[in-house]
Amino acid sequence: MGATALIVVDMLNPYDHEDVDLLVKSAERVVPPLARLVGRAHAREDIELIYVNDNHGDFTASREEITQRARAGKRPDLVEPLLPPRDRPFLPKVRHSAFFGTSLEYLLHHREVETVILAGQVTEQCVLYTALDAYVRHYSIKIPRDCVAHIQPDLADAALRMMERNMRAVITVSGECLDG
Template structure:
């Protein structure tokens, strides 16, 4: 049973949306430490690796189609290092929270998860809303600040402060988030 889940949220993106220019610079900084964190988490039996990705309005899209669209998008260099390992859970979402309209709650409960590590994009949107939904479900929350990308740095900083203060999230780094 995994006691921790590493969620990788919305990193398989074609980068074809409004504000993409603002997001790209932050995503460029996040991809290397996140890819290393995914590799480390994948090698551990006590960590459930879960990808939750926006389906971009295509309710028939499979995992392979989502990954293919992302690889063929504007920034394949940001996608390739973070392609989901074939043996990890892959859920699609349609709104900001990774919990909304997905089977994530059931999966985490079934696996005995107590702590959720939130990574991906966008800090001030999908990460923040997933943190709130994690908190109301009584999960412990960790957010490695070097593994979350933002559109607006000031809003991301405010979101991280809100997660820490209001949701008791531990704001840490990728180097320490799998410790203890």
């Protein structure tokens, strides 16, 4: 059986954009279980922990700069618990999918990953598009519903249903997604 990767999507966010109030309400609920999941994944040698984060239009931004901007943003309390460990991959991205314009596919292949666990934000946007790209690349997909934040609850629910039905994603909870 191949390896599993927990991919944390777009959690280094300055929270200064359109629809931020709606996103923050959801992110406040997601950060505690996601931080626990990240901690469990980081402690296990059999789980790859990978951060993929929007570069917010700055194509020269480093891990440190993206992290600092998020920490200096409006909600550092939502960023601090999820700072990427130095010993784990951090890939800046430019658009919705964590695969688009990044080395994620190569990294997953190199690490012999077969299952990806997607967590982060936004369920109905970046998580959905990343799941689709994972599916067309033949990865098994798990989504812990308590670890994905949304802007629009109805669209997030529809996105989770689409991922489950059309991409064969297993919709689970954080306490169970590292099992099996």
